[in-house]
Amino acid sequence: MLGIACSECASIGSYRATSDAFFECLECHHGIIPEDLCLEPSEIWTVNDGGILGSIIDPAESLREMSIAIDEYMEADHDSVGQLQSLRCFRDAVFMLQGALEAGVPYPIVKK
Incomplete structure (x- = not known):
């Protein structure tokens, strides 16, 4: 926080x-x-x-960032800097989500 x-x-x-x-x-x-x-x-x-x-x-924003990072990872060349950057973005989004959950914000309901 x-x-x-x-x-x-x-x-x-x-x-x-x-x-x-x-x-x-x-x-x-x-x-x-x-x-x-x-x-x-x-x-x-x-x-x-x-x-x-x-x-x-916002936890919903963290989930959105995680989704983008996964898409970018899948589109990047194997063993590339792009994949590493995507993993870092994913990790950062996970930490932001964890912080929100620890602060008592409920996990967002994602509608498809």
Whole structure:
């Protein structure tokens, strides 16, 4: 999970969940709501066990990246740099999926 920086004091990973469904910076007490977050389309927000707000790659995006990596591996020449790059991309996507699952995000249902 990547910590989200406070827009007021630039402290990273300091937004903690409050009892009223907001997040408050532990450093400067600046408050935000989830709708205020500016995340990449492939990211989702999450809260860890300590109540700290962060972002992770959406598990559905990780599965998409894994699928692309497999296709690229199959299309690359045998024992080529292309195959190695595809394996690295696949490994990275697996680690991102694992991080999302460890953060409590459910495994996505993929419809064919």
